[in-house]
Amino acid sequence: MPDLGSLLGGLVAFIGEQVGASSLRLGPIATVTLLTVMLVILSLVARPSTRWTVRDLGRLASVGRAMALAAESGGVAAFSLGTAGVARATSSLDRLQTLAGIGVLSVVARAAARSGVPLRVTSNDAVAAGMARAVLDDAHRRTETLERRSRSSAEYLGEGRATAAATALARGGSPAASFAAGGLAEEGLLLLYGASRGAASSSFGTAAPSQASSVLLTGEGTMIGPELFQATSDIRGRADRTGVLAANRLLLVALAVIALGSLLAWVAGVDVTTVLAGA
Amino acid sequence: MRRSLPATIVVLIGLLLLVNFVVINPLVAGVAQGVLELVVVLAAGAAVLGGATLLVHHGGQLARTGGDRLGSGVLLAGMAAMLLAGFYPGSAGSADPAVRWLVAALLAPLIAALFAMLFVFLLAAMQRGMALRSRQMVVMLLAAAAAVILLLPLGGTLGAWLAGTSAWALAVPVGAVFRGLLIGVAIVAATYAARVLLAVGSADD
8 A cells, every 4th residue: 555655756756747748839938928918918807906996886885875864764765676586487687687686685785774774675576585585684684683674574576577567656655765676678667767756866777778768767876787787796795896897898808899890991991800700 | 715505505506507508418417407497396386485475465464554455455356366267166277268368358458558658657757867967868868859850750851861860870879889788788697697606706605
């Protein structure tokens, strides 16, 4: 039976053999240059704090203030998770928007719990409503305000997009602060209009491009398109933020390439597609 | 990095589904299929649970004084009618004529009436939007005004020019904005989906 020294020796010998059997495809200077360029690009793309300024998407930075005002006026806060849900028969992208909405909800729920403002969460999906209940429990547990938990609720409204919109329009009383984050469709304007009616402050977001106008028309704070996912990452962990910020920069680079290529093709007649894609 | 049990389960299932997406293997495919079937069972259970919570919530509302008792009563009556139509002895379930009649004669017109109000609420929302005075709102309203002018039902040379410009606007600037939004959403959603599947950087964890 070999001892530990023999095992380590064998391992080192194996690695040495593998290194010896390998060769650099591009030569030492070209390889080092390539790696350096990659490191520089990566540091430019993924370094979050020094070269990036995070915007206050959806005015989520002022959630605390909105809750303080709600607490002063004795009002409630309302949060709609959109109409896509998690277990409903919708596209994956719509479901992801609901998950992003859950992320926004966790921030709003903590601010509401700290300020003692009752939060009323509504959803037309039973699973999303269950997740919202868990988020509310967690918010009160983390802020050590469990005695206030019973004042907040996560309500399942029933199946259907129209149900959520009709409930938002028909519900009496005006929330002091109103939030909506998640997937929306043709009922979006009705739901958001009902949600924003009488609210002192509002913040709405959806990644559905067709509902961008509904969000703009009804909300003070807006998260449109990718911003819904970006906002969730801005307010959550650092790794998330880095990833999303890096994606932002890559998007800008892609847009610049498209613009430059179009300009070259238009002005100089250069076929950039052939050069870049070999088509 | 410390992870909770739910986060670990999410990571394991996420990795399983990703491996199944990349690698063709009967064993992995079978396990992934089983997991997806569990999701269907979960959704079915959640639907029943959702109905029960709806019943309890509005039943409680009806018993209490104050609140929207009329709304709760209407909702419970609607639920009862639909359940009776779908579950009476000899009923064909969701294909039963009584259920179909309830959907076609009551539910569909109600939904249609709701969406017919979109135009009215659009005008009201525009009025409110102008009160907000945001830059995005101003740009959007100007674009909307331009779209209305381009779509004016005029004839002659001016009408033809407006129609041509309208088609160009729809195909080029509007199309570009929509594509840009979709590309942005796709990239960020892919990143977000990967993070959810792998439970990366969850601050709530």
